[in-house]
Amino acid sequence: MTHTLRKVLLLVLFSALLAATAVVSVVRASDRVDDREAARPGEPRARSGPMSLKQPGRLLFRNLAWGPGRDMIASVPLTAPTGARTTALQDCLRFHAAAGTGVCLRRAGGVVPRYEALVLDSALRRIRSFDVPGTPTRARVSPSGRLLAWTVFVGGDSYAGGDFSTRTALYDTRSGTYVPSLEDFAVSDGGKRRRAADHNFWGVTFAADDNRFYATLATEGRTHLVEGDLRARELRVLRANVECPSLSPDGTRIAFKKRVAGLPAEAPWRLYVLDLRTGAETALAEQRSVDDQALWYDDRTLLYSLPGDFGGDLWSVPATGGGSPRLLLRSAVSPAVQPS
Template structure:
């Protein structure tokens, strides 16, 4: 082989590697289509997600909302969980070479504007509809009451004022109408209301899991109902999609369900597989969520929010969906 031919071959290999890395190649290793990534932004109508496809595994990616199985735009950002709304994105990611993590806040062009450290392993993240508020949940170990098992910590930040609640455990709790304190309080799965002051989340204590409503200004939370995990508030603010422990026993798995906040009516959805995820509202009538399969891989599925229909594969080799626009 001549030097010229060798140089050409090496150049082609290098170009292919760069293309796969930055999303300008036609497919990933498993032939997942990849589009040019020259205009990445948090503008819609798109769906942002974490890619689990070979060649782009762990990268923040986007697809057209009307063609979710089509070509994906792949960002250089590597994240463990992602979310976005109102022109603000979040990326939960490793922080350097050590086993530490951070939440990075992204602008409309997916540029990191700020990052804060997280004490624990990233698990959930959400952004308010107007992009002002952001939340996170992490797993932590070492709580004396928990016999060495993992606990959770959830916090939130006002990106306009920079005011932050490091952990919801610092807030005053009212359980069934009475003030409540306990060492084993755990919170996870925050979802914001439209006013940027209130939120919903899951609280666990004494073997029970509650849906709670929080007031950031008043620094309070109060319980609403039991057996609601990882809530996600609908665009109209009237319903909550969540995972419900089967027979109120998480060891049996979870069923996707929608709660009407006004009436308390619970509607099990047509997805009968166990879903260990915080669901996302793609629109007023559709829920998206991830189903894992194989080592470090998952697919995003969708299902009707009224209990009708059947699950539909939305984005293969993907998780952590967030609708844009």
Template sequence: MNPRPPQLRRLALVVLAVLLLGGGSLGYVLHARHRDLPTTAADGSFSLAEPGLYYRDSATGRIARRGGTGGPPATGGPACERFYAAGERALCLRKLPGIPARTQALVLDRRLREVQRVTVPGIPNRARVSASGNVVSWTAFATGDSYATSAFSTRTSLLDLRTGYLIKSMEEIPLTIDGTRYHAPDVNYWGVTFARDDNRFYATVSTKGRTHLVEGNLHDWSAKALRENVECPSLSPDDTRIAFKKKVSDDPAAPWRLYVLDLADMREHPLAETRSVDDQAAWLDDGTIGYALPGRDGRDSDIWSVPADGTGEPRLLVPGGSSPAAAN
């Protein structure tokens, strides 16, 4: 038998080295590419027609609903990593298999049927829909998995369903800080929240190790910084207050606390939840904030609520849930 040509011998050695150094990662990639994606479609009987608290069920990865009667939850929603719903639309984010990481954003109607899909790089992180359902936004991590570290990069996209105009990354929006047009290569946006006029929005921008609350204008395509140390804003249903997480400690295990900011006088107050919340809180009504915390008894996460005025105490709403959204 003739010996292998030198080129083939070198190729075999390279492949062997990759397998050894990768610790089996190549096999994982091949497996991930060939396995079936989870079903994203909702069952025919599950829709946004019923009022209640919609959320991602940790056990199934699908969206469920709890009504106000206290009975068992309704199941059969789409499979999502992150979810939000408002008005006539819902937004479902899921991580596609394979490397590099990719996020698929699915825009759904009130019957939770697919209207549009967009694929972007990164890991699903935040999802928001304007009150009317006309505008949606999502954030994906490009690298890293925690805001508590500096080694991460985000990509925040915005889609206007009225015109079909898609902005895959908001980093190029003209930004003003301290009254001056601001330019820096490290600018990152995340956690968009919309006003009821489908024009004004708020988001977090980070740069030079600082985070800012910015107010944006879709018509003018501009943004201006309002305040430092505001992350993951969530605008109240009456457009007057913003719930957000504020960095209160350098402890990477517990850096944040939930606050509410009054936009009329820019005064803020802490909420009764004293645990560190790494989530974009959701307004369940004009006076109640919902959010996810790491779960107990081995659950991925639980959904809690707390009064928005700083009184009361946290209340467990959904064991084994995340991505809360109140739909009427």
């Protein structure tokens, strides 16, 4: 072997050794960072593992705990929500599930921000996907798992201001019927047809019959509760100053956020419950402004998110107006309950 060839081989070996050392150092540093991130005081631990949308007695949500499982769908037992959480390999910005069917609104990648709605089966596998024309904000599945709804912002990024536009879509998993926008439905108010260029809809909640639903209509600077008939493709205005309705499991009450006079423009809402039979409204014990579509944990309790140290936390409050708010789960949003 010539002297020159020997020098070349030594140089190659030395370079390879440096590269390997660098890789090991980066991996170890990354592990140390992950360990430190996971050990932050007050932040829950998350570990990937198998998950099912048919497993009873679980609370599902978008995990916001820092680390590899952030933004993934996570699961904890209803009986021990603060315990270790299991995360699936499915990232979502908004999520909901019922009866073994899920809907996931997520970033679709690319240089230009793009989003999609995924229909998920019970094993969280993608069944179908839809491109969505804006930033995800609301998602719901009907109690039977048949109907899905989602809302995106197509202009502006907050319900608090007046300069925004939304698009709400519906999908029937059984028939394959897809409604790209609720703006195609006829709207009636007091028996009269109503149509305006500024109609915006959001916050769908489904009744148990897989036909009737409720949503928010915004027009002329005011919000209204509307009742929808999917087969007839009609919407009927019921009540003013109702946003993000959520129908109770027994179908008799609607939880919603209401604008209250005198509150700051950027934080104007309080949580209420409307009795659909009597029309009576009950103010709930939560005194902070809630910009979320509350979810019925059971017949007596509501779940909702508030800003937290790592993005958002889940809180609960009695639906009767008594009691007090309680922190249920840190670093979590977009809940779905799988009853026992």
